[in-house]
Amino acid sequence: MTTVLLLLLLAVGAYLVAVLEDWTVSGRFRLTAPVLAGIALLGRESIVPRKPDRIFFEVAPFLLLISAILAAAVVPLTPDLIITDMATGALFINAALVYVLVALLMAGWGPDGAYAMIGGWRFLGQLIAYAMLIVMPITAVVMRAESLLTTQVVVSQAGVWNIIYQPLGFILFFIAAMALAFLPPFDLTTSKGELAGGVEAEYAGVRLAVFRLGRLALIITLAAATVIFYLGGWQGPLLPPWAWSTIKILAVTTIMLLAGRYMPRIREADLLAWCWMLGIPLALLNILLVGVLVLVFP
Amino acid sequence: MSMLEQYGLLLGLIVGTVGFVLSLFVLARIVGKTRQEPGKDVPATAGQLSRDPVWVRYHARYYGYALLFLAFDMEMAYMYPWAVVYKQVGLVALLDMGVFLAILFLGLLYGWSQGALRRQ
Numbered sequence: 001m002t003t004v005l006l007l008l009l010l011a012v013g014a015y016l017v018a019v020l021e022d023w024t025v026s027g028r029f030r031l032t033a034p035v036l037a038g039i040a041l042l043g044r045e046s047i048v049p050r051k052p053d054r055i056f057f058e059v060a061p062f063l064l065l066i067s068a069i070l071a072a073a074v075v076p077l078t079p080d081l082i083i084t085d086m087a088t089g090a091l092f093i094n095a096a097l098v099y100v101l102v103a104l105l106m107a108g109w110g111p112d113g114a115y116a117m118i119g120g121w122r123f124l125g126q127l128i129a130y131a132m133l134i135v136m137p138i139t140a141v142v143m144r145a146e147s148l149l150t151t152q153v154v155v156s157q158a159g160v161w162n163i164i165y166q167p168l169g170f171i172l173f174f175i176a177a178m179a180l181a182f183l184p185p186f187d188l189t190t191s192k193g194e195l196a197g198g199v200e201a202e203y204a205g206v207r208l209a210v211f212r213l214g215r216l217a218l219i220i221t222l223a224a225a226t227v228i229f230y231l232g233g234w235q236g237p238l239l240p241p242w243a244w245s246t247i248k249i250l251a252v253t254t255i256m257l258l259a260g261r262y263m264p265r266i267r268e269a270d271l272l273a274w275c276w277m278l279g280i281p282l283a284l285l286n287i288l289l290v291g292v293l294v295l296v297f298p
Numbered sequence: 299m300s301m302l303e304q305y306g307l308l309l310g311l312i313v314g315t316v317g318f319v320l321s322l323f324v325l326a327r328i329v330g331k332t333r334q335e336p337g338k339d340v341p342a343t344a345g346q347l348s349r350d351p352v353w354v355r356y357h358a359r360y361y362g363y364a365l366l367f368l369a370f371d372m373e374m375a376y377m378y379p380w381a382v383v384y385k386q387v388g389l390v391a392l393l394d395m396g397v398f399l400a401i402l403f404l405g406l407l408y409g410w411s412q413g414a415l416r417r418q
Contacts, residue, residue, distance in 0.1 A: 003307065003311075042322070042325060042326045042329055043326075043329050043330060045330070045332040045333065046326065046332055047332060047338055047339060048339065049339050049340070049341045050339040050340065050341070061319070062315070062316060062319055065315055065319065066311075066312055066315050066316075069311055069315055070308060070311060070312070073307075073308060073311055083307065083311070084299065084304040084307050084308065085299075086301075086304050087301070090378075091378050109353070111341055112341060112352050112353065113341030113342055113343060113348075113352060114341070114343055114348050114352050115341075115342055115343065116341070116342075117352050117353075117356075121356055121358070124358070125358075125359075125360045125363075128360055128363050128364055128367045129363070131367070131371070132367070132370050132371075132374075135374045135377075136374070136377075139374070139377045139378065139381045140381075142378065142381040142382060143381040143384045143385070146382060146383075146384070146385050146386070147382060148378065148382060196342045197342070201341075201342040202341055202342060205326060205332070206322055206323055206325075206326035209322065209326075210319050210322060268360070269359070269360070269417040272360050272363050272415075272417075273415065273416070273417075276363055276366070276406070276410075276415050277410065277415055280370070280406065281403070281406075284399055284403055287399070288396070288399075291384065291392045291395075291396075292392070294384065294385055295385075295388060295389060295392065
């Protein structure tokens, strides 16, 4: 029952992401636009390129959606509203989200098209940049919570939210989450301008619809993960827990979508340099700082 | 829920997602069929087949980072269990992992000094 409810909420969340993204791009708030776009995509022909690696080509959209849904399964909205509260929850989010890379590489390799291929390889470079900045801040969060249970992570923030306790970790995780969801300014893997859509280039019709749905689910899942790791999850005064979760997740999503619109796009080579020369030293410093803080103020 | 039930539920989610996507495919098939027409299946390369094969060896110009990434990724496997018991063990845990991370960080600095952190 909870599972069905949460999957419905995930679908609603993905829909709202589509509306918000449309709003940040076009400046118009159209609640019906994603429905129309979805119907249009279902009605279009889904062409398969002439010599594809058929298995990779077909599996990639499935895998993107599955990885987003599996990650969402361990994210709690209230203490009880969670699909499965795994003992390894915080680690499981990482494990599930790594398959985003696999899906995008398969989508790049599969269709045997030059643009898709370049897009896929770009994302591999992007993974090497952002991956450490996802796992290292989460380690610092787990150190404070003393547990990998995602619900326990939220409970550990009862006094002070992690965004205040470890602001450095929050900034790194937020940027890495945007890179993981290939949102602008890290969207060179699906860039419209010079790759004709990158890994999306060879997909059309229903396959593209599934691919885009997976991306939307990924964005809302990452926003929810940011909320439970850093913004105190369901905690807050006056309003009930579910309301706080909703407000925070939608706020984080909006910031994620808006932030990239006002920045130049970052090539994967530059992102690698920034992440390894600045990001990872900062992430290690964050672990050290939190380590001292946890011992001094238990 | 027991561990096994939790993994069963996750497996169920995977199967359910596959079923959902397949039902979307069926829906699209009911709406209309893809017509086979010449030239339609050319990959998006300005309407012509690309001159060179696409599946070639690709120069991963970030291989220096990739090697460092392997080292750091292995290290993270040790970090998670350490992070869970960190508060119980206390200062000893901080020092233990501090030495480990310091060595790893020195490795990063060494790689940096040798020019691993650039597009080759």
